[in-house]
Amino acid sequence: MIGALLRQPIDAVYRRMLDRLHDAGFTDVVAAHFAVLRYPGPAGRRPSELAEDAGMSNQAMNYLLGQLERLDYVTRVEDPTDRRSKRVQLTKRGVAAAKTIRSTVARIEAELEQQLGTKEFRELQRLLVQLNETRFVRGGADRGVRGPPRHGGSVSSSGGKRDR
Amino acid sequence: MIGALLRQPIDAVYRRMLDRLHDAGFTDVVAAHFAVLRYPGPAGRRPSELAEDAGMSNQAMNYLLGQLERLDYVTRVEDPTDRRSKRVQLTKRGVAAAKTIRSTVARIEAELEQQLGTKEFRELQRLLVQLNETRFVRGGADRGVRGPPRHGGSVSSSGGKRDR
DNA sequence: GCCGTGTTGTAAAGTGGCTTTATCACTGAG
């Protein structure tokens, strides 16, 4: 059941973050954008670094950056030391959104601390950190679950049969 | 950081499950199928119940069931008491896959227990259960993060500008 | 018995976050 135990809280976290962003006026942010906006944020790094971090291809990251740039959350400026590279920075609007995210995390944690009790909450945090340091989690930390099929053939399209 | 602390382990869990399934010969299972195969499995329930459970639309669930039926993991049989309804059951192959999943979970938990120590591992389990019982997680437990946009306009397609 | 309303399953089409594939620009080692 370890799967469900982890999945349900993380879903709740993302749902809350998205709601708060929307309520704060950032109505054009979607869940996928978290790959860029979440801690530690772009902070002048290159698109390929962000892609690596998010466990996705450069192209996918670039697609997100294209959206976020058009929506005025980030800018891509050329790297003076390497003319192939770009550096991604949060815009003013991007910084404001990131601040909303951070404050939402703080609020969630405060809420959990209140509901679990301070002692239990801190213990949970400590154990989660430990869990993340295990070889199980660390090992093969690249490429998310939704990677390329790479195994069996695809299953083609469209639901069940119609035989009435 | 609560987000990353939960997300990385769950990703590792799903990655491991998929790998083990593929190695066990179920090469045609993809991550999306877990919505059906994971605990407690279809077990004679209706498609709409499974959809509710997985936090997705009936149609999405039906799409998955169509694939899984074609791949011989489940069957849909008519409910004798309600001729609108279907009942979803695992096939022999489906049962075998579910067994692989359960054994993988057991193996993962054993591995974590070994790496964290029995006492810490049990404590982590206990706290995760508690976490899942909080109002924060329980409240609004329907509809996953990837729900309909329902807010701001879409952002149209295709990465950055080409201006070279 | 019919009739309107709700429920169930599912087909069909559209959406969007990804992938793979393919270029182009540039860098750095030889």
Place this chain on the structure above:
DNA sequence: CTCAGTGATAAAGCCACTTTACAACACGGC
């Protein structure tokens, strides 16, 4: 100066979903 490698990104495709639409059935009220 090559040339293999790296970075960004365009283009096309995939597929797990969504919304929309509808047909079959259940069921309570008349």
